[in-house]
Each structure stands twice: as structure tokens, then as C-alpha cells.
Amino acid sequence: MRKKKNEEEIVGKIERTFGSSKVKRLPLTFGDDAALWRPSAGEETVLTCDWFLEGTHFLRGKHPADAVGWKCLARALSDIAAMAGTPRCFLLSLALPESLTGKWLDEFLRGLRRASEALGCELAGGDTTRRDEVLISITVVGEVRVGRAIVRSGARAGDLLFVSGTLGEADLGLRQVRRMRGVARITNAALRKHLYPRPRLELGQWLGEKRLATAMMDVSDGLSMDLARLCAASEVGARIDGDALPLTPLAKSGEARALALHGGDEYELLFAVSRDNVRRLPRRFRGLRLTRIGEITRERKILVTTDGGTAPLVAGGWDPFRD
Amino acid sequence: MRKKKNEEEIVGKIERTFGSSKVKRLPLTFGDDAALWRPSAGEETVLTCDWFLEGTHFLRGKHPADAVGWKCLARALSDIAAMAGTPRCFLLSLALPESLTGKWLDEFLRGLRRASEALGCELAGGDTTRRDEVLISITVVGEVRVGRAIVRSGARAGDLLFVSGTLGEADLGLRQVRRMRGVARITNAALRKHLYPRPRLELGQWLGEKRLATAMMDVSDGLSMDLARLCAASEVGARIDGDALPLTPLAKSGEARALALHGGDEYELLFAVSRDNVRRLPRRFRGLRLTRIGEITRERKILVTTDGGTAPLVAGGWDPFRD
DSSP, X not given: OOOOOOHHHHHHHHHHHHOSOOSTTSOSOTTSSSEEEXXXXXXXXXXXXXXXXXXXTBOTTTSOHHHHHHHHHHHHHHHHHTTTOEEEEEEEEEEEOGGGTTHHHHHHHHHHHHHHHHHTOEEEEEEEEEOSSOEEEEEEEEEEETTOOOOGGGOOTTOEEEEESOBSHHHHHHHHHXXXXXXXXXXXXXXXXXXXXXXXXXXXXXXXXXXXXXXXXXXXXXXXXXXXXXXXXXXOEEEEETTTSOBOTTSOHHHHHHHHHHOOOOOEEEEEEOGGGGGGSOSEETTEEEEEEEEEESSSOEEEEETTEEEEOOOOSOOTTOO | OOOOOOHHHHHHHHHHHHOSOOSTTSOSXXXXXXXXXXXXXXXXXXXXXXXXXXXTTBOTTTSOHHHHHHHHHHHHHHHHHTTTOEEEEEEEEEEXXXXXXXXXXXXXXXXXXXXXXXXXXXXXXXXXXXXXXXXXXXXXXXXXXXXXXXXXGGOOTTOEEEEESOBSHHXXXXXHHHHSSSSOXXXXXXXXXXXXXXXXXXXHHHHHHTTOEEEEEEESSOHHHHHHHHHHXXXXXXXXXXXXXXXXXXXXXXXXXXXXXXXXXXXXXXXXXOGGGGGGSOSEETTEEEEEEEEEESSSOEEEEETTEEEEOOOOSOOTTOO
């Protein structure tokens, strides 16, 4: 009979996958009561945590374990990007059934480690337990120079609204995954973005350093829902140019626009720039498209203008507490 | 029909319960992409996260929501105590069914807020989602002066072993809860300790400031299992005096000793002190008993000595990955 893995063995597997920390700022190994981290002088700590739950955020039979590992960290890092922060380390809370402590756990940890290396965020510690379903909660610790964080509440009437990359591709990828038989694999850009999103860390940091954005957040629940949050925090409204949205070429134009307005899981940055600063913003930042999609208004409504006229933009994004 | 709570309303309820932060070191409200935290000069950050899951760590029909709120934070803070750290702020990852977003959530948040105030750890941020069962993951950020953290790996042969408080009462309390009909309430010290544990923060900080302990951890999975971890990290063994254990007076002596050796969920501190420093250790620290329970040995075995002789101490604590 196969020997059951106990908690210490799971931790051992995690430790072997990630290796001991080489940086002096994380002086302890994974096994102590808590992790120690040395903050930098003149920096604020950016803290965020993010659920990634089987059945809610991923489907075990459809999503490769490697992609689950990559994405659970990548999406948490998107919140650090949205504050103009630089990620430093993360904690992994992992619950899983004993039957997944072999190959599935190996592949999950491989994807997580690849994200950790590619996105520059080291494993500092965590907690593991047994559970019938896979539950993941990731906490990220980042840093940002004091006073340089970009929050949601700074947008002012007249500011112009921008978004990075394209919108709607990750949601399109999810639809394709749902239609596939068996475990998904990457066959186009939509599937790549859905399975292996890349948080816009460099763009966020650059906007913070240059003090270019008055307000910023990441598009995680869909533009229509997230823009409403940014506007509520800033006590403003917005007018979106429906013809200016950076649509995916992988869908027909009508579907592509709906995906761009309401698709979640995008992890692009949505940010406002004052009119004075717009000329300092390039059309592309290190290859990543930056698209002007509308403007901030005094009137606290969110409108979208298309050929057909102007209409209120009703939030249609994803909200786990809504049916 | 009752209106369904959406995620924003849950966050609003959390924010109303905790109020906006009054401290300048937590400059943001709960609703932004991430929380900002200002670390202190000369301090290391202590990071820990802790699962608290329905069915695994608490029973919804048996444990009052108020106690769930208190305990999920208190036990996470115990890891900060075990590093000689001072808690600063925490993140709450909460998943729950829509049916619990009313009274249950109110009571949960009340217990959590009482723990937050009593134990000096402010809510900084978090993530919420919907789920059929209650899932909680708490991340705590603490601080400790550089070089003053007490880790598990510093125990040396000849050091004496101490434990705070009594051992076994929390486990006894759990057994009583299991036997009760309906929701548990406090009728004795064992139930109080099981439902509303108090992490030994002041003791941990004092031991760190005075540099009194060579190694320390908290007793969360039972002395037999946790001592084995401390000894493994320090590459030593230990000999426990079975007659010296601080037993609960609420159980018969045989049962009380087994509870003291193997009972989990205690959140007392287990620490080693060099023989030179033992005279500096009081018998009580601010009313909390400190009991010498044995010593660290060169030989890497863990033995327990009683009237009946000396025998290996087999780990019998709680491990979620063991059947």
C-alpha cells in the first residue's frame, strides 16, 4: 500500500521544489513557526491575499495543475502591480486531498515555481492541510516607495482613461476551456492568457515612478464592474468610447466588444491620466499596448458610447456573491 | 425575496465592523487592490498564515460564530508569539455561503474584532468569495527587532525545556464540545481555552527581548509532535519528565497526562533555556505559570520518564495528512 503523505512530507516537497532562500532578506527556511522578512528603508509594504479555489476559480479536470500553480500567484501579483508595487515574497496556504499529493502536487509546484521565478516573488512560508477539494490562498508581500502607491481614489473629472493590452481574451479562453474535452492546452492567445496570465508589474511600477496615473486598478472582475469601483472610490463617473476598446481579434466584433466590457480574469491595468500628462504616455510600453478608452466625468454615471448612441454601462462582470 | 449579498456588501460589512484604520501606518481603507503598511526601522517583518476550515478546524453547528472569529486570529497570532514577535496587522481571506452573510457573519466579525482589539492586531485587508462551506485563511504581519526572533533550531544539549500554562485543556474542551448538544458555551476553563485561546504574545516578546530562550515554538499539534519538530530543527533530542507536566485538574491523572503529551490546539509556548540563564526565569510570568518539563539531550531521541520507567515519546498529536 502506498504510504500516506503527512503534513511534514508535503512541506518537504514544497521546500525541495523551491530550495532554500538565497536572499539574506528571507533568513529562515520554510519550516519555522513564521517567516522573517527584512523590509527596505523608505518603502511601504504592499499586502494582498487572493483565493484560488477548485470549482470556483479553476476546474480540476480542465485546468492543468501547472497552470493552477502559475495562475494562483500571477493573479495575486496583479494586485501588487495595480498599486505600482514590486513583489518581494509570498505565503502559500494550500489544502488538498491526499490523492493529489503525488503528480498533481509536483506539477502544481512546478507551475508555481516558474511564476515565482519569472515574476520575481520568492516563497517565504505557508500552511498546509488536508481537504477533499483543492483550496489555495496566496498572500503577497510587495514594496513601494513611500508616497508612490497608486490607489483607486485619485481620479478627477477630465482625466483620460487607459487600459493595457487587449480586453476579453482571458474570458474567451475560459469559454474555450469549458468546451474542450479533458485537460486544456494552449492553442491560441486566448487560452494562453486564461491559463498563464502575466500581471503588468513593470507597467505599474513605471506609472508609479513617473507619477503618471491619478488612479489605477487591475481588471479582474470585468471592465464594467471594476471601472464602477474605481469611479466610486474617486467619487466620479466615466464615459467609455465603445469603438476604442482594444478588442480581441479571436472573436467576432459584437462578441468581442461584450467580452471587452464584461470579461473577467484579464489582469490588465486600468488607469486614469491627467490631460497634462497624456503626452508623456507612450502608445506602447515595452511592447504592451496602452489604449485610451474614455474619460473621467464629474457626473457620477458610467456611460458607454457606440455608433448606436450613449447608454449606461451596466456592470456585468463576475461576482461570486451574485447569482 | 431576500436580496442576495454581493461581494461588495460583504466587504462593506467587514469595513463597518472594523472601522477605518486610525493608525497612520495603515494608510488605506479595506477596499483598494492591496493594503499598505509602514514597517518600522530596525525591525524584521514576521509573516505567517493559518487555515481555519469548517469541518477540519471547527464545526459550524457546535462552535459559536463568535468563537470562530476569535480563534482564527488568536491561533495565527500564536505563531507570531512563538517567534518573539509583536503582531501589527492581518489579512482575512473569507469564503462563506450566502445563507451565512447575515447573523453568522455579524457574530463572526464581532469575535474577530474582539480578538483584533484584545491582541493588538489590526485588520489591513483581505479577499472574500462565496463557497458552500466556511473557509478562512488568516495572514498575520508582525515585527521583531532584527536578530531577536527566536527560531526552532537554536536548542543545545543541556538546555532545559519549559512550557507555559497547562497542557491538555484545549483538547479536553474539544472533547466536551463534541459531546454537547447544539452550540457550545463556556462552562469551565477547558471550554474557555478551546473556544477562546490566548496566544502567549507577552511571554514570547519578553523571552526575545531578554534573549532567554535558545529555541521556541508554540504547541499547536500536541507536545509530542511539536517537540519532535523543535528537536529535529535543532538536531538534538529531549528527555521529558512525565511527572513534571502541568496537567489540567479537570481530568483524571492518567487521562490528564495523555492530554498533556498529545493534546493539540494549546497555543502554549514550548522553549529551551540554557542552564546559565535558568535562574533569570521566574516561576510565573505575569500570572502565567512556566514549568520546567525536561531537558535537551545530545542523543537524538525523545524520551519520557515516569514512575514506570523511561520510554520513547511517540508523536500522537494531530496531523491533517495522517489517517
